[in-house]
Amino acid sequence: MNRFDLLNKVQNILKDNLVICNIGLPSQELYKISDQPNFFYMLGSMGLSSSIGLGLALSQNKHVISIDGDGSVLMNMNTLATIGNRAPSNYTLLIIDNGSYGSTGDQRTFTDEKTSLKDVALGAGCKNVIECSGEETANELNKAIDDKDNSYVIISKINSGNVKIDPIPLNPITIRDRFRKFIGKVKYL
Amino acid sequence: MKISKKIIDNLKKGGVDFYLSVPCKLLANMIDILENDKDVYYSAVPREEEGMGICAGAYLGNKFPCIMMQNTGIGNSVNAIVSLLQLYQMPVVFLISYRGTPGEPVGAQGGMAKITEDILQTLRIPMLHCSSEKELDKISTFSKHAKVVESPVAILCDFNLMKDDK
Numbered sequence: 022m023n024r025f026d027l028l029n030k031v032q033n034i035l036k037d038n039l040v041i042c043n044i045g046l047p048s049q050e051l052y053k054i055s056d057q058p059n060f061f062y063m064l065g066s067m068g069l070s071s072s073i074g075l076g077l078a079l080s081q082n083k084h085v086i087s088i089d090g091d092g093s094v095l096m097n098m099n100t101l102a103t104i105g106n107r108a109p110s111n112y113t114l115l116i117i118d119n120g121s122y123g124s125t126g127d128q129r130t131f132t133d134e135k136t137s138l139k140d141v142a143l144g145a146g147c148k149n150v151i152e153c154s155g156e157e158t159a160n161e162l163n164k165a166i167d168d169k170d171n172s173y174v175i176i177s178k179i180n181s182g183n184v185k186i187d188p189i190p191l192n193p194i195t196i197r198d199r200f201r202k203f204i205g206k207v208k209y210l
Numbered sequence: 211m212k213i214s215k216k217i218i219d220n221l222k223k224g225g226v227d228f229y230l231s232v233p234c235k236l237l238a239n240m241i242d243i244l245e246n247d248k249d250v251y252y253s254a255v256p257r258e259e260e261g262m263g264i265c266a267g268a269y270l271g272n273k274f275p276c277i278m279m280q281n282t283g284i285g286n287s288v289n290a291i292v293s294l295l296q297l298y299q300m301p302v303v304f305l306i307s308y309r310g311t312p313g314e315p316v317g318a319q320g321g322m323a324k325i326t327e328d329i330l331q332t333l334r335i336p337m338l339h340c341s342s343e344k345e346l347d348k349i350s351t352f353s354k355h356a357k358v359v360e361s362p363v364a365i366l367c368d369f370n371l372m373k374d375d376k
Contacts, residue, residue, distance in 0.1 A: 097259070
């Protein structure tokens with residue numbers, strides 16, 4: 022199972038939640054599978070999907086899923102400490118860990134060598150850290166969303182590999198405004 | 211405490227209700243005030259760039275965020291400012307302790323101080339430079355300006371303004 026297969030499998034769960042989706046291929050693949058106004062596609066700022074989702078979860082009550090990658094989490098590991106200490110129960114961090122920098126040509130990341138993001142997250146203070154296969158991910162995501170008392174970090178271990186895909190044709194303000202309108206914060210659209 | 215209280219009062223008057231900080235000793239009194247303020251959200255964060263991401267999420271959730279940091283934090287955050295906050299036109303207030311300005315005892319702070327305003331200018335971020343107490347009165351209007359122009363704005367507080375705020 023690669024990222025595209027995984028996103029296909031969890032799309033029905035994602036569409037009922039607020040989703041912050043990582044820059045590059047993850048956003049492009051999700052857009053191709055199922056574009057929704059409650060999906061916030063990152064067009065820049067690699068590494069910050071986890072942080073954007075955390076700020077959003079702290080600011081309103083709907084459930085937030087941050088879709089991140091192993092390469093991106095390695096770039097912003099300090100945020101796992103913030104999540105471990107501050108994440109509210111309406112927050113789930115889904116790390117799609119394929120051991121590679123998918124958007125830049127599948128170069129290996131350190132999770133394909135010695136680094137365990139599960140151990141890092143636990144050490145950073147995250148309590149409910151689940152490492153699972155791609156096949157188990159939908160089930161684990163549902164459990165995390167149903168638990169109204171705890172936040173979760175789910176690390177989905179899948180194969181590398183991408184599908185051929187185009188950049189997202191939406192402009193950033195469209196992404197921003199339809200997302201905020203979905204939450205109920207923008208009236209002028 | 212008088213200066214710190216005035217800054218926070220003005221930020222709140224400007225609508226700011228979500229605060230993060232990467233600590234600085236010049237921000238310590240403001241952090242104390244915010245930790246005891248039940249009306250707003252406050253948390254420390256380990257790194258400024260991450261804080262820009264959290265502020266972006268808070269804005270999407272209809273908060274008006276502020277990140278408090280040393281001027282060195284701007285250096286840590288340039289890409290997040292440009293390719294997140296500015297790309298999506300998100301209002302965020304940067305409240306910056308301007309280390310390396312006259313009165314600063316640590317010589318090594320001078321390097322970032324020399325280029326801080328140039329960086330902010332290059333980024334086209336509106337600046338409010340506070341070197342005396344009366345300039346703090348402009349903070350609430352300046353914060354509201356961030357929302358009107360949908361842009362991050364920067365408030366720079368000089369070392370000498372903050373250092374005796376016991």
